[in-house]
Amino acid sequence: MRVFLGSGSRAEHAWFMSEILRDIQLRIQFLAGGSWRDSLKPTRIMDVNERARGMIEMVAAMMICGTIGWLVVVSGRPVTQVVLWRCVFGALVLLPICATKGYLRSGRMSWRQFAIAVAGGAALVANWLLLFSAYSKSSISIATTVYNTQPFMLVGLGALFLGERLTLAKLGWLSLSFCGMLLIVRTQSEPGAAQSNYLWGIALSLGAAFFYALVALFAKQLKGVPPHLIALVHVIVGVVVLSPLVLQGGWPAGALTWSTLATLGVIHTGLMYILLYGAIQRLPTHLTGALSFIYPIVAIVVDNVAFGHRLHLLQVIGAALILLAAAGMTLGWSLRRKAHEEKAIV
Numbered sequence: 001m002r003v004f005l006g007s008g009s010r011a012e013h014a015w016f017m018s019e020i021l022r023d024i025q026l027r028i029q030f031l032a033g034g035s036w037r038d039s040l041k042p043t044r045i046m047d048v049n050e051r052a053r054g055m056i057e058m059v060a061a062m063m064i065c066g067t068i069g070w071l072v073v074v075s076g077r078p079v080t081q082v083v084l085w086r087c088v089f090g091a092l093v094l095l096p097i098c099a100t101k102g103y104l105r106s107g108r109m110s111w112r113q114f115a116i117a118v119a120g121g122a123a124l125v126a127n128w129l130l131l132f133s134a135y136s137k138s139s140i141s142i143a144t145t146v147y148n149t150q151p152f153m154l155v156g157l158g159a160l161f162l163g164e165r166l167t168l169a170k171l172g173w174l175s176l177s178f179c180g181m182l183l184i185v186r187t188q189s190e191p192g193a194a195q196s197n198y199l200w201g202i203a204l205s206l207g208a209a210f211f212y213a214l215v216a217l218f219a220k221q222l223k224g225v226p227p228h229l230i231a232l233v234h235v236i237v238g239v240v241v242l243s244p245l246v247l248q249g250g251w252p253a254g255a256l257t258w259s260t261l262a263t264l265g266v267i268h269t270g271l272m273y274i275l276l277y278g279a280i281q282r283l284p285t286h287l288t289g290a291l292s293f294i295y296p297i298v299a300i301v302v303d304n305v306a307f308g309h310r311l312h313l314l315q316v317i318g319a320a321l322i323l324l325a326a327a328g329m330t331l332g333w334s335l336r337r338k339a340h341e342e343k344a345i346v
Contacts, residue, residue, distance in 0.1 A: 050282045051282060051283060051287075053278075053282060054278065054279045054281070054282030054283040054287075055279070055283065055287070055291065057275040057276070057278045057279040057282070058275070058276070058279035058283060058287075058288060058291040058292075059291060059294060060275050061272050061275040061276040061279060062291060062292060062293075062294035062295040062298065063294060063295075063298050064267060064268055064271070064272045064275070065268070065272065065295040065298070065299075066144075066294070066295050066296070066297070066298025066299040066301075066302055067268070067298065067299075067302055068264070068268050068299075069132075069135050069140035069143070069144065069299055069302070069303065070140070070302050070303070070306050070307075071260050071263060071264050071268065072132045072135055072264070073135055073136070073140070073307070074256075074260055075257055075260040075261060075264075076257065077252055077257060077261070078246075079128075079129055079132040079133050080129065080242055080245060080246050081246050081252065081261075082132055082261065082264065083125060083128045083129055083132065083238060083242060084238065084239065084242040084243065084246045084247075085252070085261040085262075085264070085265060086128070086235075086238075086261065086264045086265045086268070086269055087125070087235040087236070087237075087238030087239045087242070087265070087269075088235075088239055088265060089261065089262050089264070089265020089266050089269065089270070090231075090235040090265045090266075090269030090270050090273075091232065091235045091236055091239060092265070092266075092270075093265070093266055093269070093270025093271070094228060094231055094232040094235065094269075094270055094273065095232060097228055097270075097274070098226070098228050098229050098232050101226070101228065103226045103228060103229040103232075104229075108225070108226070108229060109225055109229065113221075113222055113225055114233070116218050116221050116222055117218070117222060117225070117229075117230050117233040117234070118233060118237055119218055120214070120215050120218035120219060120222075120230070120233075120234060121233055121234035121235070121236070121237030121238065122237055122241065123211045123212075123214040123215045123218065124211070124212075124215045124234045124237075124238070125234075125237060125238045125241060125242065126207075126208075126211045127208045127211035127212045127215060128208075128238075130204045130205070130207045130208035130211065131143060131147055131204070131205065131208035133204050134146075134147075134201045134202075134204035134205040134208065135201075136201075137197045137198065137200050137201025137204060138197070138198050138200075138201025138202055138204075138205065139201070139303060139307075139309045140299055140300075140302070140303035140307070140309065141299065141300045141303040141304070141309055141311055141315075141319070142184060142198075142201065142202065142205070142311075142315065142319075143201055143202075143204070143205045143208075144205075144295070144296045144299040144300065144303075145184070145296055145300070145318075145319040145322055145323065146181070146184065146202050146205035146206060146209070146322070147205045147208055147209050147212075147296075148209070148293075148296050148322060148323060148326045149177055149181070149206065149209050149322060149326065150209035150210070150212045150213050150216075151213075151326050151329045151330050152173070152174050152177055152325075152326075152329060153209050153210050153212075153213035154213040154216050154217065155170055155174070155329065156213075157213050157214070157217050158217070161217065162217075162220070169328075169333070169334040170329060173325040173326075173328045173329045173333075174325070174329075176321055176324065176325040176328075177321065177322050177325035177326065177329075179318075179321055180317070180318040180319065180320070180321030180322035180325065181202075181318065181322065182318070183314045183315070183317055183318030183321070184202065184314075184315055184318040184319065184322075185199065185202060186314065187312050187314045187315050187318075215234075227273075227277045227280075228273065228274075228277060231273045231277075235269065279291075286331050286332070289327075289330035289331050290327070290330075290331060292330070293323060293326070293327055296319075296323060300319070
């Protein structure tokens with residue numbers, strides 16, 4: 001290491017001090033058992049690897065979500081039965097995971113938090129029932145696109161119950177989404193489809209979006225509670241609520257039906273939640289929000305490939321407007337350069 005004598009320039013002194021600090025850092029690492037070569041490795045490699053893993057997990061989770069509608073339709077079972085067995089198989093996956101992580105020990109959740117989680121589970125079950133019912137009414141593509149209006153439902157609920165600020169930018173994205181909704185409502189899924197069924201499917205999708213927003217609202221009150229434990233409570237609520245209603249109508253029959261229901265529970269609930277929560281822990285919020293829009297895109301492609309459902313031009317434009325508005329809302333896009341320049345109106 002160089003040593004400067006005398007009074008050099010400020011730049012020389014700054015360089016000299018940085019060299020001293022670097023030398024001290026290398027010596028400390030060497031004494032701690034590291035090597036000189038290890039000290040030269042980039043310090044951000046771990047962060048890059050974690051982000052890459054999180055992106056892979058998020059993409060996989062969203063692609064799994066995009067095939068849910070296909071499995072629901074292929075199963076050929078009533079939606080109440082589909083939701084019940086999704087909850088049963090999902091619980092069978094999440095229960096041992098929570099037990100292994102120690103989430104089932106006493107004190108992990110207060111009675112108040114447990115009540116909120118149960119309310120969230122009831123809202124999630126209602127969400128699944130409405131969304132799965134919408135698939136046969138308006139098609140998977142339309143139902144999934146309309147379902148992605150849930151960020152606006154959450155913003156409205158947050159403004160009403162949590163006192164969150166409603167800005168001009170958020171209202172702008174809401175207006176754009178509403179325009180896309182109007183285009184979809186004015187067009188039937190197929191020329192021969194009944195208009196009443198089509199509109200009913202859109203209404204069911206909007207109801208599903210509302211209940212999902214409630215799930216998110218309840219989840220905001222559960223800070224500090226492990227997400228796997230929240231998901232386990234949710235699916236157990238589904239089993240308790242739906243079992244008396246569904247099991248009276250008989251059990252599913254056939255290997256195809258059982259394999260479909262098991263896949264919905266094990267892969268599309270248990271594994272999907274594990275991937276999703278792992279991604280959320282590793283990725284920044286804006287990246288998680290951006291990758292979440294893989295879900296509706298995959299659903300539209302699967303609906304086209306599996307069932308031949310193609311969107312009309314107005315439906316394509318409407319769907320694009322809704323997804324664009326949802327992306328703008330989720331990622332915090334604004335026409336202004338600085339977010340703090342937005343003027344709050346509520």
